[in-house]
Amino acid sequence: MEIQSQKLSDFFNVGRDRGWDIEKQRWTVHMLINPEGLTFTLGEILPGGIPLDLRLEKSGSRYGYPPLREAIIRTQQYDLPVENVLVTSGTQHSNFLALMVALREGDEAIVEIPSWEQPRVLCQALNVNAKIIRRRPELGWKFDLDEMASMASPKVKVIYICHPNNPTGAVLTADELKAVCEIAGRHGAYVISDEIYKGLEWTGKPTPSVANHYERGVSTSSLSKTLGMGGLRLGWLATQDRGFLERCMEFKYYISLHQQSRLDETVAFAALQPSRYRELIDRTMKAARVNFAIVSEWMATHGTFHWVAPQGAFLSFPRYDLGIPSWDMCLRLLDAPYRTYLVPGSCYGYEGYVRLGFGPGTPAETIRAGLDQIDRFVADFKAGKITAGPAVTSRRSA
Ligand SMILES: Cc1ncc(COP(=O)(O)O)c(C=O)c1O
Structure with missing residues (x-):
């Protein structure tokens, strides 16, 4: 039995290699793929400990x-x-x-x-x-x-x-x-x-x-x-x-x-x-609505990114109008100066789309900063400062 990744797990590896500090156990990029709820500590779940x-x-x-x-x-x-x-x-x-x-x-x-x-x-x-x-x-x-x-x-x-x-x-x-x-x-x-x-x-x-x-x-x-x-x-x-x-x-x-x-x-x-469980989910949804509102507002007026508003899951799959394949764009976004982590739509079989997640474990400031970096990338691309093509190395192309 042969297991062949269809690219999603490949890109997760790239994102982690470039954006996760193993020693400090934290993201060093603007993590805009997060589909998860609030992360609760053991103390919050079992106040008396194990x-x-x-x-x-x-x-x-x-x-x-x-x-x-x-x-x-x-x-x-x-x-x-x-x-x-x-x-x-x-x-x-x-x-x-x-x-x-x-x-x-x-x-x-x-x-x-x-x-x-x-x-x-x-x-x-x-x-x-x-x-x-x-x-x-x-x-x-x-x-x-x-x-x-x-x-x-x-x-x-x-x-x-x-x-x-x-x-x-x-x-x-x-x-x-x-x-x-x-x-x-x-x-x-x-x-x-x-x-x-x-x-x-x-x-x-x-x-x-x-x-x-x-x-x-x-x-x-x-x-x-x-x-x-x-x-x-x-x-x-x-x-x-x-x-x-x-x-x-x-x-x-x-x-x-x-x-x-x-x-x-x-x-x-x-x-x-x-x-x-109900209380933990309520806390999660309350925190999540803050990030959802930030991303919704950004999408509402955006000239390049357009979404079908999601109905759940702290995830979305917007289309973008920019002449660069999603894998290349997401690789470049991981690099300086943008340092922003999105997942290419091509990993899901859809070119011209990205996965954008905004789970409440990602602070609102990070969401805002990441969206600003995407805007910066779009402006740089339109100004001809970034050329299309797989100039950036990846595990798949290496
Ligand atoms: C749709 C879907 N299924 C399964 C998984 C794996 O989840 P688990 O941690 O419960 O194994 C994920 C995790 O990202 C997911 O998004």
């Missing part, structure tokens, strides 16, 4: 600590019994398990773009034909459901979607999600729905979970975005299909045994107490 009598043996349940799974069900509003939730080491782990269980060599999958690159890479590795459905800016970054229906066939075993969507911030309504499930249902396909940004909607209304709507729906998520706890490595998958969940659990044994870190489970359990 209980010193916590036993560090292997965990008791193959599926994850049952009270934690109950807390996941309540906070994520799954209409499911506890047996239908499997604790994992993050959304990436959940997506991996679900895709490996659902797909076989020679199958087909319908995979949206722009989106998370993991399913496309795994399909390629598994010799599964990933049929690409494009989200369209003219549809508010939704995909065309008729087009999806026309792509479906008995060979299609998985439809993968991510909503709220990375990178566009588009959300699906319950009716749209049901329509996707109907298409899948006609052929018995699974809908793997990456819902890592659920809870971070600007309307305050959580997006619907596929696990509540379809017997072959698999919802995957974690605390990495909503609570900025990507370092915890704790996530889950939820599905009505117990047989499918069993197979994921069996597969999990061969990656990470049936274990979860007890430390991670303890912290996650505290954070997922429903009233605590």
Whole structure:
């Protein structure tokens, strides 16, 4: 099995190499890709600290600590019994398990773009034909459901979607999600729905979970975005299909045994107490609205960057009118004097776009300073001070 990055992880490596100070553990660039909520400290989540009598043996349940799974069900509003939730080491782990269980060599999958690159890479590795459905800016970054229906066939075993969507911030309504499930249902396909940004909607209304709507729906998520706890490595998958969940659990044994870190489970359990979780999300959204307002104001009058306003996820995917490919522009922006970090749209299969994130972990001053640097870059480019072309080295071109 060969893993071939489709560029997104390559650019994340470039950004980190150029913009992250390993010793000081902080960004040295204006970090405008951040999709995460506020990062909470251990002291805020567990004011009394980790209980010193916590036993560090292997965990008791193959599926994850049952009270934690109950807390996941309540906070994520799954209409499911506890047996239908499997604790994992993050959304990436959940997506991996679900895709490996659902797909076989020679199958087909319908995979949206722009989106998370993991399913496309795994399909390629598994010799599964990933049929690409494009989200369209003219549809508010939704995909065309008729087009999806026309792509479906008995060979299609998985439809993968991510909503709220990375990178566009588009959300699906319950009716749209049901329509996707109907298409899948006609052929018995699974809908793997990456819902890592659920809870971070600007309307305050959580997006619907596929696990509540379809017997072959698999919802995957974690605390990495909503609570900025990507370092915890704790996530889950939820599905009505117990047989499918069993197979994921069996597969999990061969990656990470049936274990979860007890430390991670303890912290996650505290954070997922429903009233605590609500309070942490409210704080996150309050802080996030400040950055959202700054970026919205900038976009409203911008002559070069234009967006379809996102509906959630602290992310956006604006188009720009400048004669330079997105990979080259983003590389140059990382360099002095701009020192600003955006992700090229080409990493998502869309040239002429960039991913711009403004999660509340990035201070408002950094957002303002980064946007000023983009303006400076645009002015320099228009003045002929920057020439197009891959003059700047990158890992891919090196
Ligand atoms: C859409 C999406 N899925 C999965 C992941 C990985 O998340 P986790 O930290 O929960 O493994 C990310 C992280 O950036 C993401 O944006």
